[in-house]
Amino acid sequence: MDAIYPAFARADRHFYEHPGRGPAPEGDVPFSVDVPASWRRADDGIWTYYEPEGASLPEQGWKVHLSVTHDAAEPLLRVVSRYCVRERLPFKHLSRASVLAASNGKDASREGSGKFVTIYPPTSALHRTLTELGRVTADYRGPHILSDLRWSEGPVFVRFGGFHRMFVEIDGIPTPAIRHPEGHLVADMRRPGFAPPEWVDIPSYLLPLVEELGEVRPPEGFPRVTGVLHHSNAGGVYTAEDDGREVVLKEARPHAGVTADGLDAVARAEREAVTLRRLREPGIVALVRDFSALGHRYLVLERARGVPLHQAVVARHPLVSAGADAAAVADYREWALGLAQRLVRIVEQVHAGGFAHGDVHPGNFLVDDTGAVTLIDFEMARPAPENAPVAIGAPGFVAPDFADPAARAGTAADLFALRRLLLFLFAPLTPLLDLHSQVESRLQQWVTERFVLSDVDRRDLRFAETARRARPADDEPREQRIDALVRHLLADATPERTDRLWPGDPAQFDEPAYAVAHGALGTLLALHAATGGVPEELERWCADAVRAAPPRSGLFDGLAGAAAAWETLGRPELADEALARCLDAPARADAAGVYGGPAGTALGALRLAGRHPELVGEARRIFDDLADRARGWTVTASGPVATGAGGLLRGPSGAALLALTLFDLQGDRALLDLAEASIAADLARCVPTPDGSLQMNEGWRLLPYLGSGSAGVAYALAALVARHPSSALASHLEALTLAAQPEFVLESGLFQGRAGLMLALAALTVNARGAATPSAGDALGRHERLLGLHSIPRPVGVGYPGRALLRLSCDLATGSAGVLWTLASLRDGRRLSLPFLDLPPVAAAPSGARGPGGGDTNGIPALLADARAR
Incomplete structure (x- = not known):
């Protein structure tokens, strides 16, 4: 899922809405700074911009970023804004605490995550700006901004990029741009790694930092990475070899990937390690060892076989292909019902071991060719007696506001997600269930009829009896x-x-x-x-x-x-x-x-x-x-x-x-x-x-x-x-x-x-x-x-x-x-296409460029002549 959709889903309960227009969470106040009255100020709901009177920004250049932990945002902003006002440097900052939290959340885009303040110094002042800001912010900490070069051990970073909002279309998508020396616009790429455009000269005082970056090596005994399974703002998940065995290496970045409970990726990794040492049962991923290196925390996990459950469902589901017959539907029903029993058993094992998993969804179950299931990703797990509220969750697998409030915490939240998971096996439309209370019963009814489920099957899948009374989905004229x-x-x-x-x-x-x-x-x-x-x-x-x-x-x-x-x-x-x-x-x-x-x-x-x-x-x-x-x-x-x-x-x-x-x-x-x-x-x-x-x-x-x-x-x-x-x-x-x-x-x-x-x-x-x-x-x-x-x-x-x-x-x-x-x-019986892509109702002779009608041309020929001249 494109990360833009969850971001635009937060502002309104029913429709996608710009994040800047949604009601602020309780207690979420805008960050504010003192600037002279002559300075220009603008706020788009995400960033707040400040520019001294008479300033004229170039199109692009080296810009300075500062990251920060949530609890230190306001004091850092005071320090940085005072410096920018004194030096007359245009700058911007994230508008409010909720935007900062979203920008550094677990699901945030990792390429630009962590940016809290952006400063636009002239090139002649870049070295001084980096040096002085590095000195006055040395005691602050923040996540590493992966697209940038780190200036010091503090939260100061630098990269070359656009100062103005310029865009170029890449495969039809407006993409932030910078200007090539030949004059045309090119994409301003934000990759997870410092990589300025090849035609940009790196200042001499940054070259030692670039060289140091290239000399970083993992310590002795670090697992040998063999592949990448997943990247997120919290870190990476890799295949690796460790002491001769095939493993999965899970990386946790400090101060990054923060969840709603305030924990960063490192704190969650430590919690996951504690949980897995206690839960050593079949069907639950095993912890081999955990350690810290290069400032990050790592878990070495047993390599579980299989693919994520959602991939297994799509690969087998008969209705995603044309012409599915009754035999294919019956075969899938038996596979899915057997899988459902194993999913239920594993979740019950976790609860019997004294924990709530906290993040039950299809991506956290691996299914192999034999149907064996492994539950992974215990970083949100908490002891069951704590009855901790759900901090994160996949769309459709967290109880919405019209559900029982008790289903939003502890083992009850796992069981709610499990019920949705069992329906997902047959109807993988789970986000729809949060849009209206009637949708779940409707889908359960369709699944019952289409896959010919018995009463026993329905009970095993935890379908509600009320689903039998739901109106059929296909009876509307x-x-x-x-x-x-x-x-x-x-x-x-x-x-x-x-x-x-x-x-x-x-x-x-x-x-x-x-x-x-x-x-x-x-x-x-x-x-x-x-x-x-x-x-x-x-x-x-x-x-x-x-x-x-x-x-x-x-x-x-x-x-x-x-x-x-x-x-x-x-x-x-x-x-x-x-x-x-x-x-x-x-x-x-x-x-x-x-x-x-x-x-x-x-x-x-x-x-x-x-x-x-x-x-x-x-x-x-x-x-x-x-x-x-x-x-x-x-x-x-x-x-x-x-x-x-x-x-x-x-x-x-x-x-x-x-x-x-x-x-x-x-x-x-x-x-x-x-x-x-x-x-x-x-x-x-x-x-x-x-x-x-x-x-x-x-x-x-x-x-x-x-x-x-x-x-x-x-x-x-x-x-x-x-x-x-x-x-x-x-x-x-x-x-x-x-x-x-x-x-x-x-x-x-x-x-x-x-x-x-x-x-x-x-x-x-x-x-x-x-x-x-x-x-x-x-x-x-x-x-x-x-x-x-x-x-x-x-x-x-x-x-x-x-x-x-x-x-x-x-x-x-x-x-x-x-x-x-x-x-x-x-x-x-007409308009059988996207608008304007059907053949227009214009009849013309096969030679020449005549069309029917006529009438007042309203100056169109002159406009055409002007367009051709341009």
């Missing part, structure tokens, strides 16, 4: 679901806010508030598709947001999408205004695919070509320019693709749709060849799976989804085959279609979930000219019925969870609006 979604979206809009209209994915705070994917216009499009109209108040909010935002091209995150959306919503004057600003904005040549790149801008412009025929020629110019600069479309390199970089949104299949759209308008068969080569490049990144499907290979996972997986490739390929039936690529359609048919899908969303698979199957049935398998129609109906597994009751209507399932989302890409778009599209 489509129109009823559409109505419930519409009512939810209208009720949960927040027009009183200016930063967003609906709560959505955390990505919404990095994109314009109006954007189609994660912003307001995508949700308006879904409401319009479902009802034929949108409330004027919400439309005005979007219009104001478009006008207020800086000019930004792009389809799903920029003004091309806004123009296309306004055209769809019947507001041509707003569409023309947005397009004019889009054409005046810089082209985002480095943005991948149609999501934010020029190809998407061309597709958005084509939605207005019915009134502005000249836009067809402009779109062709953009495409030809892309084809000249990005011959990678035609390179069919095999091997994994970067995460999110394949398929419709950011991969070559999206460019293929632009080529096919232009072919419909211009009749140039060279465009078919380019579309075929683009799709072939995506197909080269797809791999066959045991069920016979083709799925997008990202190296660490296979994706069948519409936005960045094989379903999107299938959609583009079906569109190609409809225009070029003899394409040699047509033979791949059946395997691509099969990938969209698994019964179990983790998320419900449009870009990466069940809703997108539904649209893909519907479009393939219409467009694939018989290539879609007969089972595609059955799979589509099953997907629609099983949407109910993810539906969450709201005070008004029903909503759907976003990515990671931790909170609800209203946006088009990940949440309720995407489900609504899909259901309305299926009802109407």
